[in-house]
Amino acid sequence: MLVYSTMSRTKEEFEPLKGRIVKMFVCGPTVYDYPHIGHAKTYVAMDVVARYLHFKGYSVFYVQNITDIDDKIINRAKEQGISAEELAERFLRIYYEDMERLNIKSVSLFARATQHVDEIIEQIEDLIAKGYAYESNGSVYFDVSKFGDFGNLSGQRKEELVAGARVEVDENKRSPEDFALWKKMKEDEPFWDSPWGRGRPGWHIEDTAISINYLGQQYDMHGGGIDLIFPHHEAEIAIAESITGKKPFVRYWLHTGFLLVNGEKMAKSLGNFLTIREILKSYDPMALRFFLLYAHYRSPIDFSYDLLNEATEAYDRLDNSFRKALEAQDTEEREEKELRETLESCRKKFFDAMDDDFNTREAIAALFPLAKAINQSVLTDDRAVTELKEFIGEISGILGLFEHRGEVSVKPEIIDGVLEIRRILREEKRYDLADMIRGKLGECGIEIEDRGKETKWRISQRSTDQ
């Protein structure tokens, strides 16, 4: 299996540090607002990475941090007249809800910055003791000049960085490129006590404190959006390797391409900011998930409703045919050669693509010919059907798609009864009443579909959205 690492800028053979155990860390959100579809892109992609590693037989321990204290949270809380803690709590809950709806299930542990302040302080003390950090007027900074490898991940040389820099001038820093590990408390701000007085943690060290605490001094994978490469991940490497003296801190650095809107980065100031909730008001969460996976994770996606609609159509096509396969019963032993062959080649293409740096676009593309074969088939080949069901189960687990979990709030017998009456009406050609029943059921979120004399029904995904 090949994995692309930003550090080497190439695909490398994947091999975990220790046997069949994979330890991965992904930079989580700052919880000060509704999560947007850019978050969705990154976290869905990383979810599939974790799911696939799990499928490959690795035992995956996946930690995500939650930044629940920082300037944005403090400022937003002030605007709204509530405490920073309250604001963070509220949006953390919303974040969990949105992730749940997107079927992101692989995270083993969410770790909040505010619950790891002790570890953060310990790391800062360690850095100061080792001469990599200095205290200045109640704040503590990392001394970038002490870490020779700074810039390796982003391919930047320190001199270049400083040259083109628009670094914030801060007279407390020895050098503009130094970054804050501990920020002195300002008026009316939340604070923690520390050896340097009251203050709060800087951003970069939160992740190293959490990841080293749970995953160890070196671990396998670290993921996040492409915008985090610099300076965030450079800073993490500097902190971690300075503390532990061990290189590399992380074996594989994975970065997701940006989600763009109108060809530009999504930003509040551009007015093209789209939240997950906004999209899910009118789209099936599975369609959004499919849309995000129907591109390679390292590629950018230029979001538009046209493309989302297109993805919805494509997803429904696969979903419909897979449902047909999963519902198949009373199969015989009559061999369907075409189906078997297509299944075989699809399976190979799917896993080859996934093994090649989690290429979900190509993996999904391989599913369409299978869908076609299913639609053409009468599903009489019991061995092929069994294998088909197994395969669909596998890809559902890996992609987190094609899972039909619509809960029925009415007894299925009632719907079956209604459909029996409708069948009689259709036989008697009383189509007005038959159509009326179809309409009414549709309003209740039950979609029905006539297939010859038989009628299938299912819970509509879209109408279950809030």
Add this chain to the structure above:
RNA sequence: GCCGGGGUGACAGAGCGGCAAUGUGAUCGCCUGCAGAGCGAUUUUGUGUCGGUUCAACUCCGACCUCCGGCACCA
């Protein structure tokens, strides 16, 4: 200025030293009481430009044009 990633049919978007996936859209036909779903067929000279290497280049090399992102708060 520095660093990174792109430019492939109407649109989206993979792959690859020889055959250019896949989806969506469009057109026609079939199926169907209708709807939906589906099936069959068709759809445009499709690889940014110019050179080089090669028997063979969309793929490798060089130059150029152009788009996007990062450069110290970002998924």
